[in-house]
Amino acid sequence: MAKARPMFSESWHRVALERVRLSSSAHIHKQLFRGRRFYVVKDPLNQEFFRISEEAYLFVGRLSLDKTVEEVWQEVVRLYPEQAPGQDEVIQVLSQLHRSNLLHSQLAPDTEQLFERQRKTAQKKLRGKALNFLFLNIPIWNPNRALAFIDPLLKLLISPLSLIIWLGVIAYAGWEAIAHGKELFDDRNSILAPQNLFLLYICMAVLKLIHEFGHAAVCRRFGGDVTQCGVMLMLLMPLPYVDATASWGFQARWKRIAVSSAGMAIELFVAAIALFIWVRTGDPFVKAITYNIIVIASVSTLLFNANPLLRFDGYYIFSDLIDVPNLYQRATQQLKFFFEKVAFGVRQATSPAHSTSEAWWISIYGIAAFIYRIFLLAFITYTVSQSLLGVGFLVALFCVG
Numbered sequence: 001m002a003k004a005r006p007m008f009s010e011s012w013h014r015v016a017l018e019r020v021r022l023s024s025s026a027h028i029h030k031q032l033f034r035g036r037r038f039y040v041v042k043d044p045l046n047q048e049f050f051r052i053s054e055e056a057y058l059f060v061g062r063l064s065l066d067k068t069v070e071e072v073w074q075e076v077v078r079l080y081p082e083q084a085p086g087q088d089e090v091i092q093v094l095s096q097l098h099r100s101n102l103l104h105s106q107l108a109p110d111t112e113q114l115f116e117r118q119r120k121t122a123q124k125k126l127r128g129k130a131l132n133f134l135f136l137n138i139p140i141w142n143p144n145r146a147l148a149f150i151d152p153l154l155k156l157l158i159s160p161l162s163l164i165i166w167l168g169v170i171a172y173a174g175w176e177a178i179a180h181g182k183e184l185f186d187d188r189n190s191i192l193a194p195q196n197l198f199l200l201y202i203c204m205a206v207l208k209l210i211h212e213f214g215h216a217a218v219c220r221r222f223g224g225d226v227t228q229c230g231v232m233l234m235l236l237m238p239l240p241y242v243d244a245t246a247s248w249g250f251q252a253r254w255k256r257i258a259v260s261s262a263g264m265a266i267e268l269f270v271a272a273i274a275l276f277i278w279v280r281t282g283d284p285f286v287k288a289i290t291y292n293i294i295v296i297a298s299v300s301t302l303l304f305n306a307n308p309l310l311r312f313d314g315y316y317i318f319s320d321l322i323d324v325p326n327l328y329q330r331a332t333q334q335l336k337f338f339f340e341k342v343a344f345g346v347r348q349a350t351s352p353a354h355s356t357s358e359a360w361w362i363s364i365y366g367i368a369a370f371i372y373r374i375f376l377l378a379f380i381t382y383t384v385s386q387s388l389l390g391v392g393f394l395v396a397l398f399c400v401g
Contacts, residue, residue, distance in 0.1 A: 009087035016070035020105035021063045033323045040249050041102055048100045049248045051325055055085045056093045140230035147220040158221045173272030180279055191295050203292040205239055212242040214266035219244040219259045253320050260316040264305050271297030309372040331366030334359055
């Protein structure tokens with residue numbers, strides 16, 4: 001879908017005379033998505049990443065305190081008239097780099113009003129936490145040094161031989177599950193029995209701790225830093241989490257997929273071991289623990305982690321598999337484009353899609369993700385209200401608001 005690139009902006013005068021450059025601490029490397037080249041800018045101090053297009057990098061890569069923004073942009077337009085970014089795109093890129101502390105400058109007060117970095121960043125983080133209060137992260141500890149200490153062990157555990165063993169165990173567990181499918185199904189009512197709820201939560205917390213360790217271990221194994229771990233309030237329940245976003249900067253797509261898949265992979269391995277024990281034990285307590293692990297690893301994985309409609313592991317795996325970065329944001333922008341173009345007839349609206357087919361399928365993804373999110377919130381509200389009517393009512397009221 002060919003579209004004209006708007007070249008001029010009414011706000012250009014507010015940045016044209018500034019002299020800026022990338023921060024000296026910024027690291028840059030290339031990534032390929034569907035044959036298109038992107039550049040990932042990383043701030044190692046804050047573990048923040050910013051991906052820019054090849055067109056935008058033509059401008060960003062030439063930034064210098066010896067030249068004004070206007071001079072750099074004119075140079076890019078002269079050298080690359082067909083690829084040069086428009087002024088609106090330049091303003092957006094500069095604003096995002098500045099907001100991510102990846103830009104070194106001495107900005108004039110008028111430009112500070114344009115970026116409003118501190119106020120908008122703080123508001124965005126607060127708003128994001130408020131809107132995702134059912135999945136709230138509370139950082140506690142930096143595990144990077146501990147992971148570096150056990151790095152030789154990680155090299156042993158994360159290897160081709162380990163993958164072969166994992167495949168064998170999972171295949172045998174699948175066979176066992178089919179053979180004992182009726183007994184597994186018949187025990188389903190015991191999972192939400194009042195006397196099992198506390199044990200269910202303990203099993204979930206331990207399983208999620210192992211899940212998060214999987215992400216951290218694989219990320220560290222491939223050279224990424226894991227600088228944050230803590231507690232996530234998932235559906236108002238405290239559970240462990242780690243921040244493995246360093247994997248976003250990996251150039252190899254399979255490494256990013258491996259990090260995203262690692263939590264579910266180790267979770268399924270533990271569930272397979274639990275299934276072997278559940279089949280062979282006669283102890284009621286051990287049977288209850290292992291059954292909880294089996295159900296948690298399957299149900300939570302399907303509803304949350306493996307589901308590409310939610311921004312958990314499955315989303316990042318799906319995004320890398322189809323080679324489309326920032327899928328959720330692009331789907332939202334595409335829906336916004338359709339709405340502005342059709343409902344309000346905004347001629348200046350531009351689509352983030354590169355073809356008509358891409359515009360339609362990312363729009364379908366955006367609509368499906370929105371519907372599933374609403375369904376999930378309704379399901380959570382209903383489930384909570386069965387036990388705590390007042391809390392369920394407050395959750396529903398907040399979501400509607």
